[in-house]
Amino acid sequence: MLTVTVDGIPLHYRDVGQGLPVLLLHAFPLNGSAFDAQVKALSGRYRFILPDHRGFGQSALGQGPTEMDRIARDALALLDALKIGSAVVGGVSMGGYASMALLREDAGRVRGLVLVDTQATPDDEAGRARREASAKEVLEKGVEPFVQQLLPKLVATSPDSPVGREVAAMMRSTTPQAMAAAQRGMALRPDSKDILARYAGPALIVVGERDVITPPEKARQMADLISGARLEIIPDAGHLSNQEQPERFNEVLDRFLASVAG
Template sequence: MPTLDVHGTALHYRDEGHGPPVLLFHAFPLHSGAFDAQVKALASRYRFLLPDVRGLGQGAPPSGPTEMAHIAQDALALLDALGLDSVVVGGVSMGGYASMALLREDPSRVRGLVLVDTQAGADDEAGRARREASAEQALREGPEAVVRAMLPRLVAAGPDSEVGREVAALMRAATPEGLAAAQRGMALRPDSKDILARYAGPALVVVGEQDGITPVEKARQMAELVTGAHLEIIPGAAHLPNQEQPEAFNAVLERFLSRL
């Protein structure tokens, strides 16, 4: 996995495939390996840029909360280093928050937007409190606490399924500090409805039919904010459709990319 020095911090990322560039941000608490099925199916036609968020996967240790703007700024530094003026930007869950943060930072870099099982709103007070409790538990108990709490809600097939075991392995690559920093960073994110309402480019919104974390209604609300956005609901998937139903997800993603 190559690295890029960003203000003294090593940004670990994957650069896979050939063709129009697509920057994808992974979900919490996973890492860039979550997009293996997309790389395998589509890398002959698209170039995937897949950073690991700090403290997750091979991401460098975080320094303070991993705010969504920081993830976006790391990615913009990567685009600068690779000489890429604009790319398709997308992400799953927390990766969707990071995508909207990048859109806020520099909309000129976003050729197309892909938002997967995420939401535009900020956390309310109760949500921020839950994130802080999760952060403190991760620091005390490590990734296993997060696996126990989150995995049953992430995959429709359940923790003991093949995809459930794959997701658990991705989660266990996180450090306790990275888990806590990401939770605290997500708690600080602003509402992004204004950013989506101003966005004038092509957009794809995807949601798992069985997602109980960011359900279909929240996906509809995002799609309604972006003029001309296309909404796709993936059957048989909960919060991670790109991993749970990769063939269906890849078909949806490729249709969108091929029209740009």
Template sequence: MLTVTVDGIPLHYRDVGQGPPVLLLHAFPLNGDAFDAQVRALSGRFRFIVPDHRGFGESVPGEGPTEMSRIAKDALGILDALNIDRAVVGGVSMGGYAAMALLREDAGRVAGLVLADTQCTPDDEAGKARREASAKEVLERGADPLIESLLPKLVVGGRQSSVGHQVEAMIRTASRAGIAAALRGMALRPDSKDILARYAGPTLVVVGEHDVTTPLEKAKQMADLVSGARLEVIPGAAHLANQEQPEKFNAVLDAFLSSL
């Protein structure tokens, strides 16, 4: 695990493989290990840069909400430290929000865009209130209530499946402060339809067949905004398609990256 300090916060990341650089931004409330299957399968031909966002994995939380623009700036700081001018930028769920925030920060750095199980619209007021209530509960009681409510929505097999066990283990590595800061940061995210509509680069949109959190219509909305975007549905997966069906996801990702 490597470290870069951005605005006083040490951020841990993986730098694995050789070839065109691919920056992967993980989902809430996981860490960079969520992309292990992609890195193992494809790092012979692509260079994967995989950060742990603030408060997750081995990265410590910062001050205040972890806004999506903050994750984007952290990722750009890592690319700067590695002297990488442009990379394919991909994200799952919250990582997708951050990928769109990075596109807003500096579209010239984005050689291609991968948006998996995510959405371009902001939270409504009820959604913001739910995130704040969840943030307070995590700070008071830890991750258990979040795991109980969230895991059934993340993976088809739920908490008792092998993927569910892996996801739960990742969640338990996150700090309470990191989880709460990310919940509050996601509630502050802007509408990203405008930035997608202006983006003309190659784009892959992926969604799990059984994703109830950001379902197919959300994926179609994003794909329709970007001219020439490719939309792929992963059978047998819910909200974490890259972890639930890695072979199917990898095939779709490999085809996209190879086409650039």
């Protein structure tokens, strides 16, 4: 098992393929295996770096909220350990928040930016309160009630579909402590519109047509902030478009990565 230790916390990652380095940051409350379909289709042309965030997958959980800049610094430490100077940086949902935090931390490391089913705006007061309530509930009642509540919002198809069962299994593999820490970390994230407006590199914005958590208008807002950004709307996909419609998503991602690789 590949691990990198950051501030005493062992973090698991995968390093698969060859070519242009592509760092992908997974959604809440999943893990790096959420990108298996991308690895299977595209690792012959690109090198995928796939960390499990703190507390998710096979990575240990640190202390306090799992803030987005913490995930970003973990990812930068991983790139350092692999001696990768710059990479295409992308993320889904929470991974998108962390990607924008990484851009704020060190824009020079970002060769291209991929933001999937995410948003640049922070939680408002009501949103932060909902996250805190959710964190307390999962700590008190365990993961299963949270899975039943969130899963229908993550996938546009039935929760009992193959992708629904795949997502549910990843959710159930996560501890209540990790879920609560990430919820509290997401609640603390800043507004990222300013950093996107300053970003001058290539960017791909992707959103599922049926995403009810961060709907297409959120994606359009991000695309409008970045000069020359590509916006792609994936039909018949919800909040996890890379897993729900992988063939269409992979076509879009492959086209973008090929343009960055030159």
